[in-house]
Amino acid sequence: MLELVDVSKRFGDVVALDGAGFVVERGRILGFLGPNGAGKTTAMRAVFGLIRPDTGSVSWNGAPVGAGERLHFGYMPEERGLYPKMKVHDQLVHFSRLSGLSRTEANAAVDRWLGEFGLGERGDAKLDELSHGNQQRVQLAAALAPDPELLILDEPFAGLDPIGVDALTATLRELAAGGVAVLFSSHQLDLVEDVCQDVAIINEGRIVLSGRLDDIKNRSTKRRLTIDVDGRPWVPDVPGVEAVDGPGPSHFVVDDDAPVADLLAAATAAGVVNRFLFEPPSLTDLFREAVGS
Amino acid sequence: MSLWIQVALLARREFVQRVTSKAFRVTMPLLAVAILAVGPIVSLVAGGPAEATMIGLLGEETPGIEQEMHSQAALFDLEIEVIRFETRTEAESALAGGSVAVVVADEDEVVFQTEASSRLIALVHGAVDATVKTVALSELGLSESEIASVVAPTPMTITTIEERDLQDDARSAAAFVGAILLYVSIVLFGQFVAMGTVEEKQNRVVEVILSRVRPWQVLVGKVGGIGLLGLLQLVVLAGAAYVSAELADFSGIDVAAIGVPIIISLIFWFVLGYAFYAFLYAAVGSTVSRQEDLQGALILPIGLILPGYFAAIMAAENPDGFFPTIASWLPPWAPFVMPVRIATADPQIWEILVAVAGTALGAVALVWIGSRVYSGALLRTGGKIKLREAWKAAAE
Numbered sequence: 001m002l003e004l005v006d007v008s009k010r011f012g013d014v015v016a017l018d019g020a021g022f023v024v025e026r027g028r029i030l031g032f033l034g035p036n037g038a039g040k041t042t043a044m045r046a047v048f049g050l051i052r053p054d055t056g057s058v059s060w061n062g063a064p065v066g067a068g069e070r071l072h073f074g075y076m077p078e079e080r081g082l083y084p085k086m087k088v089h090d091q092l093v094h095f096s097r098l099s100g101l102s103r104t105e106a107n108a109a110v111d112r113w114l115g116e117f118g119l120g121e122r123g124d125a126k127l128d129e130l131s132h133g134n135q136q137r138v139q140l141a142a143a144l145a146p147d148p149e150l151l152i153l154d155e156p157f158a159g160l161d162p163i164g165v166d167a168l169t170a171t172l173r174e175l176a177a178g179g180v181a182v183l184f185s186s187h188q189l190d191l192v193e194d195v196c197q198d199v200a201i202i203n204e205g206r207i208v209l210s211g212r213l214d215d216i217k218n219r220s221t222k223r224r225l226t227i228d229v230d231g232r233p234w235v236p237d238v239p240g241v242e243a244v245d246g247p248g249p250s251h252f253v254v255d256d257d258a259p260v261a262d263l264l265a266a267a268t269a270a271g272v273v274n275r276f277l278f279e280p281p282s283l284t285d286l287f288r289e290a291v292g293s
Numbered sequence: 294m295s296l297w298i299q300v301a302l303l304a305r306r307e308f309v310q311r312v313t314s315k316a317f318r319v320t321m322p323l324l325a326v327a328i329l330a331v332g333p334i335v336s337l338v339a340g341g342p343a344e345a346t347m348i349g350l351l352g353e354e355t356p357g358i359e360q361e362m363h364s365q366a367a368l369f370d371l372e373i374e375v376i377r378f379e380t381r382t383e384a385e386s387a388l389a390g391g392s393v394a395v396v397v398a399d400e401d402e403v404v405f406q407t408e409a410s411s412r413l414i415a416l417v418h419g420a421v422d423a424t425v426k427t428v429a430l431s432e433l434g435l436s437e438s439e440i441a442s443v444v445a446p447t448p449m450t451i452t453t454i455e456e457r458d459l460q461d462d463a464r465s466a467a468a469f470v471g472a473i474l475l476y477v478s479i480v481l482f483g484q485f486v487a488m489g490t491v492e493e494k495q496n497r498v499v500e501v502i503l504s505r506v507r508p509w510q511v512l513v514g515k516v517g518g519i520g521l522l523g524l525l526q527l528v529v530l531a532g533a534a535y536v537s538a539e540l541a542d543f544s545g546i547d548v549a550a551i552g553v554p555i556i557i558s559l560i561f562w563f564v565l566g567y568a569f570y571a572f573l574y575a576a577v578g579s580t581v582s583r584q585e586d587l588q589g590a591l592i593l594p595i596g597l598i599l600p601g602y603f604a605a606i607m608a609a610e611n612p613d614g615f616f617p618t619i620a621s622w623l624p625p626w627a628p629f630v631m632p633v634r635i636a637t638a639d640p641q642i643w644e645i646l647v648a649v650a651g652t653a654l655g656a657v658a659l660v661w662i663g664s665r666v667y668s669g670a671l672l673r674t675g676g677k678i679k680l681r682e683a684w685k686a687a688a689e
Contacts, residue, residue, distance in 0.1 A: 048504040050672060067296070067507070075504040081497025086310060094306050098299055098505045142501060 001025050002047065002065075002150055002181055007056030008205075009042055016042040017053065018205035024150065024181045024198070029172055031192035031213075031283075032185040034202035035291055040185045041078055043202065044152050048075055060150065071100040074148030078155050078185075080139050082127050088138050089114065089123030092145050099146035106145070113141040116171070133164060140168070144175075151175060153184040157191060169195050193283040201290045209290040217280035222289065224282055225252040228275035229267050236266050244285065253285055299506045303514025307489065308521050321526060328533040332541030345372040348417070349396035351384045355428055358400070361420040368446060369416055397421070419446065459545045461637075465609055467538075467555050468636035472605035474530065476598070476629060478563055482523035483570045483594060487578030487587060489515055490667070494582050499671055508668035513660075516571040520564075527563050531556045558632045565649065566628025568656040570594055572663030579670040580678045590677070601626030605633045612638035622647050624655035 002024040009017040017039045024030045034040050045051045047058055048070060060069045083091050089110055096106035114120050117137040119130075127135060136159065143151060151172075157165055172195060176182050186192050192199065193213070200210035209216060225241070227234065227250050234250055235243060238259065244251045254263075260278050267273045281289075311317055348362060359375045366373040376393065378384035384396045388406040395413045396404040400421050403414055423444045430440045493499040493511075502511055535552040577590040604620035611617065612634045621630035621640065627648035634640045662684075669686035670678050678686075 045672075049507075050500065050503055070505065073504070075501070077497070077500040077504070079497040079500060081499070081501060083310075083498055084496060094302065095501065095505070097302050098502070139501075 001061055002183070003057075003059045003062075004043065004046070005057050005059070007043065007046055007053045007058065009046065009051060009053050015205050017046070017056075019056070020202060020205060020207050021056070022200040022207050022210045024183045026149070026181045027176055027179050028198055029176045029182040029184070029196045030198040030200060031196035032183055032200050032202070033187075033189065033192060033283075033287055034185075038202045038291075039205040040202055041154055042205075044075070044077075044154055044183075044185070047150075047152060048073065071146070072149045074099075074143035074146060074151045076139055076143040076153045076156060078158075080136065082135075082139060082142060084128035085126055087124055088119065088127055088130070091127065092138065092141055095142045096145045099148075101146055109145040109147060110141070113145050117141060117167075132159070133161070136160065136164070140171075144171075148180065150181045151183070153182075155186060156184050157186055157188055165191065189282075189284045189287055199283065201287060203291045209286065213283070216286060220281050220286060220289075221256050222253050222281045222285060223256050223258065224277070224279050224285060225254050225258070225263070226250070226275060226277040226279075227252070227263070227267050227273070229273055230271040231274060232271075234267070234270055236263050238263055238266065253281065296507070296510060300510045300514045300517065303502075303506065303511060304518035304521065307515050307518025311485070311519070311522050312525070317522075321529065325529055325533040328530060329537050329540070331534075332537030332539070336541045345374040346413070347393040348373055348375050348413070349378050349384050349387060349393040350375060351378045351381060351396055352399040354400060355421075355424040357427060358420060358424045361424045361427075362416065365416045365419045365423070365446075368419075369412060371412070371416070373416075400425070459543075460547065460551070463543065463546045463548075464551045464555075465637050467551050468633045469606070469609035470534065471531075471555050471559050471636070472602070472609060472629060472633045474527065474534075475559060475563055475566065475632065476602045476605070478523050478527050479566050479570055479628070480595070480598060482519050482526075482567060483574035484591065485519045485522075486516055486571045487574040487591060487594075488584065489519065490575050490578035491581055491584050491587050494579065494671065495584065503671065508671055509664045511671075512572070512575055512664050512667050516568075516575060520567050520571060523567060524560065524563065527559060528556075531559055555632075555636055558635060562628045562632045565652045565656065569624065569628065569652055569659060570598065572656070572659040573597075576659075576663040576666040576670075576680070576683075579667045580680060580683055582673075582677070586677055597625050598629075601629035605629040608633040609637060612640075618644075622651065624651040627652050 003021075004023075005021045007017050007020045008015075020039060020043055022030070022032075032040055032043070042051060046053050047065065049065070049067075058065045060072075063069070086094075092110040092114070093103070093106045096109055097103065101109060110123075111120070114123055117134075117140070119134060119137060119141075122130060122134065127138060130138065140153075140156065143153065156168060160168060169191075172182055172184070197213060198211065199213050199216065201208050224244075227236070229250075235241075236252075241252050241254050241258065241263075244253050258278075264273070264276055267276060346366075350358070362373060362375055376387075378387065378396065381398065384393075384398070384404070387393045388396055388404065391406075394405075394410070395417065397417050398404060403409075403417050405413075423446075426444050427440050430443060431437075435443075493502065499511075535548065535556060538548045538552060573594050574591075577593055578587065581587050581590050601620060604617050604626055607614055608617035608621065608630050617630055617634065618640075620626040621634050622644060631640070631645065631648040635645065666680055666683040670683035673683070673686065
């Protein structure tokens with residue numbers, strides 16, 4: 001289990017982290033969300049010792065994270081980069097060995113992941129001879145090949161096509177099922193909602209919401225209301241009901257004690273009700289509420 | 294896993310990637326072969342028996358002049374051949390074409406093309422003088438042996454108090470070449486360190502590396518791997534130069550007596566000098582984010598190295614001069630100047646110790662300063678960072 005407790009970091013006058021704390025459990029996937037500049041990358045860098053927090057602690061299974069622990073972590077930074085002129089297989093073996101694998105282990109792991117990503121034949125190619133998508137896969141393989149117990153990916157879905165998204169989703173689920181603790185950041189909230197069991201939302205260096213996604217949704221005092229009356233926009237004249245964006249039928253965010261029976265009655269009076277859903281809020285709703293936009 | 298195993302892995306990558314690169318695989322053997330070829334070519338061009346000096350005769354001549362010229366030439370230890378010209382035009386064109394060194398006209402004029410050789414003047418003058426006197430004396434009725442006793446030059450032994458020491462000259466030349474090789478190696482491999490550092494920043498691979506190892510490990514691995522390559526190149530090129538000198542077959546020079554100590558000294562001073570400068574190169578390399586900005590940043594190490602290089606060139610000529618002597622003591626320049634002074638003069642043992650200790654201490658200081666700047670600057674991309682900012686950033 002990775003645990004950040006009360007981590008703060010300033011760069012000159014800029015407060016990048018302001019007492020941030022969250023937990024990534026083994027076997028689970030945590031979506032790390034926040035607006036640009038909220039402190040996501042700084043928090044991830046703190047885990048890898050790339051920046052030294054001013055205060056607070058980062059621990060793995062209860063012990064402070066040091067060089068030894070980091071060998072069991074895999075990291076894919078937002079700013080992707082490998083050696084463009086080095087052969088794919090060679091550089092993956094190099095990075096795996098830096099993470100403590102023996103030559104034999106490294107070769108086996110690299111073969112496995114290149115095979116998994118359909119790049120088994122491209123091991124002898126130089127990185128810059130590969131397509132953008134394949135370079136992205138190699139980058140991911142560099143994080144995965146050392147067989148990490150904790151995997152941290154900064155914007156791993158950025159730039160992937162839908163098939164790539166599906167493949168990466170499947171890989172992450174498989175890794176988590178195998179006991180790996182996975183954290184990734186993303187701006188694609190629907191994707192996070194689909195893939196993650198846990199979320200942490202950061203804003204201005206502070207974690208404003210974190211925990212199990214289901215619990216957060218259930219704990220929320222808001223509910224999402226979807227009403228389709230005759231397939232046309234319809235706004236109920238009920239206090240405390242605000243419309244949110246959504247395709248097709250009308251979407252509303254309402255308090256959890258909203259008068260559902262009155263709403264349904266009003267809708268039925270207005271026309272033929274094709275759909276009437278009263279459900280926990282979506283991650284997007286929660287995110288908007290948490291970061292106050 | 295030991296931190297040093299990671300350093301070794303990083304060094305290995307630097308070494309293997311470069312040694313297997315096409316540039317290195319092509320340039321190195323070519324350079325080595327070119328150096329190897331120099332010796333035999335020099336031998337071929339300079340070798341073979343010395344050619345005879347051609348002396349031209351024009352117009353009136355006293356009988357016996359040619360024979361007298363040969364006996365005079367023997368005194369000068371000179372091989373000559375005499376040819377005759379019918380006209381002055383013919384003689385002058387032969388002079389211009391270089392087929393004769395001098396023309397004697399009517400026994401009262403000595404003609405050279407550009408520069409008069411006093412040796413040839415003396416030879417011609419002696420020969421003409423002797424033949425004219427022989428004729429005059431024989432007209433006076435003196436016997437041949439009487440004439441010979443008057444005309445024959447008084448034999449003189451030629452003594453030089455100090456033999457010109459070819460060995461010393463060769464040692465000077467070798468030290469000079471060594472100084473250039475050392476300078477080129479340190480600048481070249483220092484630049485590789487700087488370029489490698491920028492490359493990793495520019496490719497953003499540095500964050501992937503630093504998630505696994507500490508900045509000082511990256512730095513030491515890089516400097517170590519590239520240094521090993523530099524050492525390999527230095528040994529191969531110096532070895533080629535040595536073999537080439539052996540093949541050149543210089544008479545009177547013991548190549549091994551000069552070559553072996555100079556190669557050992559080159560390796561020693563390369564290691565020390567490279568250690569000193571490589572960390573500086575890495576530090577300045579880490580302050581820029583793009584290769585295009587690197588040239589400006591390299592002014593610092595180059596500016597520090599150049600006076601040492603000039604002092605080394607001066608030391609080959611005048612090893613005990615004021616500037617070379619002082620420069621050979623000071624850390625930034627000792628690696629270039631001291632090996633030249635050791636080869637060409639006899640610096641005191643304390644001078645050598647000061648040079649070695651100073652450079653070693655300087656290298657240690659630069660490892661520390663360089664690592665700190667490097668750590669502070671490595672993750673900062675976009676634009677150039679001042680050395681002082683990078684120094685401060687390392688503390689954050």
